[in-house]
Amino acid sequence: MFEKDSLRAISHKMNTQPHQNMSSSPQIISSRRYIDEASSLNPAQRQAVEITEGPLLVLAGAGTGKTRVLTTRLASLLLSHKAWPSQVLSVTFTNKAAFEMKERVAKLIEGSAEGLWLGTFHSICVRILRKHAELVGLQSSFTILDTDDQLRLIKQLVKAESLDEKKFAPRIVASVISRWKDRGLTPSKITPTSDFEKIILRLYEFYQDRLRILNAADFGDLILLCLKLFMDHSDVLAQYTTQFRYILVDEYQDTNVAQYLWLRLLAQGTGNICCVGDDDQSIYGWRGAEVGNILRFEKDFPGAVIVRLEQNYRSNAHILGAASSLISQNAGRFGKTLWTEKTGGEKVHIQGVWDGEEEARLVGEKVEDLHRQSQSLNQMAILVRAGFQTREFEERFLTLGIPYRVIGGFRFYERLEVRDALAYMRIVVQPQDSLAFERIMNTPKRGIGTSTLQILHQYARCEQVSLPEAALRLIETDEIRGKAKTALHTLLHDIGRWRSQLTTTPHGELARIILDESGYTAMWQVDKSPEAPGRLENLKEFVNALEEFESLPTFLDHVSLVMENITNTSAEMVSIMTLHSAKGLEFNTVFLTGWEEGLFPHQRSLGESGEAGLEEERRLAYVGLTRARERAIITFAANRRVHNQWQSGIPSRFIDELSSQHVERFTVGKRHSFSPPPRRQLPDIHTPQPSSISKTFHVKQRVFHMKFGYGYIVTIEGSKLEIDFDHSGLKMVMGSFVESAE
DNA sequence: CGATAGTTGCTTTTT
């Protein structure tokens, strides 16, 4: 290791002279694997790997080997000694992608990729901010607030300002503030355009004040503060612009304004920035992502070279054709024509089902079928639009005994007991962490109730101090009496004692001590509820996970930034996930479920941002389809339970937008008859008419409440309910039912 | 202060 590094250092020295003409200078590329990889690239890919100087934009369609280009390029930089690991800044979209990229690079260079600055914008910014925290008014031990903490804090502020908690719902306030932060706007740079914004701006200011007191930063701050650091301290910026000789950015279409400005500052040194992205896969507009960034690249970085990757290696011709016809409906895109050498293959299946339950049953059957044909479960994915849809599949798979994993979904670190345990760790590491303190103050029950908490809050606000600090001062006075006083005293004393052990005790052991001595473990041991044993199990798991890290603060950073579940990738499992978390992945078989108007495209996205919202949904559909290599199966349900209410839906407009030569329609079940589309004049589905029929009735002992909107034809004859989905040519007949008295 | 029962509103998507 040492020897290799010093060799690298020497060759680096030899290479510090500017490389005028890299392509003709001899390159020292010694890795067999790298040579193999590079020689298998197509001309466009090779070009993207070899242009290492100056700004480069790789416009890469779905399945065109974008990741391969990026990793090969990185490996090339290292092997040719143009840069050593610490001089490469590589920004990816998820921590998982960063991890995989690191592994691939290590393989290509047949050595270690340690020392690379490889990670998400957030993790890189944390790394930088920890070093210069004082310059932006934080201590280097600052806490990273997660969404939950953020909402709690905002809620407190809204309450303190006695504002209408409905109009200024924490969620809404948080999202407005976050959007401002995404655009790189600190409070002073904002000119509110309405009274509503004026108030939120005030809340934004208060919120930032509170964060400062708490020595905390939220997700948006990580980028914003780092940006501020670079803008206010040119010496710090210079340090990094000289260090990073090469900058690589994955998924450039998902960057927001703040991230873009951040990148521009860093890239101004060498100008060696390579961005990879696909405007058709921009699906994070709602999070502040600016497609404009990618569309403007040439203007932003003069002399930029643009390389297009258009040969798709992933999907079969039908899937690619269907996806292309879909995305071509969008205006305002770069426009790429993906093509493939593959021919034949299965057409895209489209299947209508009666309800969500049947959808799950159908998918379950298909999975079993394919599995019987010795298709790996790892090669199958079920993609949903919204998180709640996973449940029906989980239930079905549990009864069928099909192993599955939910990606994204409910995370380990979001569980009640894990969050409590985390709060204990946080308050020990970070004395100012009011939110953690509030959380554990009376968990387990110590007799410190709401009235005590109120006194603390009031004092903390008046004196501009953190909650634990307020507690510390108030137990010296007579403000708090009796049981609460002694309990608080003991707690604060305990926290102090644990903190003093931070340097002397191994952190795994310390965690156990904290959980035991605080009485937290005992609380669950005494608990007789059925969840209690599981929670204790999770606490053990928590300590195990914690021991994997070098220290408690490192672990806490990991938890805030890496929200992914620790999943066992080796086991055979079907993946269930949202379309958003499917980005960047690929599978042989992909089930695209819930393609119904209102769910996909989602009602909210249509309502809020109109045409732009619809286009983003369409891109989402495109992303989903292009995940599939061999088989894509689209399903839609005629009925779905939303908020415990049955609602009938009509097939997604996206289904009609798929070129008919690439799709095949099916229907399932004995009770459904399929008739070809009669194609008669239909009411405009985009302007739904008021619900004309709304009835509650029983079907097989179950109560249904259905609203039939959209002017669709529903016939009720005798004990039969018939719904005619003219739009798709699908007619469904439901078995006997009894109309209720309602 | 804390336990309990009843009530409401909620679900897009995530670093």
Added chain:
DNA sequence: GCAACTATCG
């Protein structure tokens, strides 16, 4: 169909 909040009482 659930979590999170509210009202009431011991």
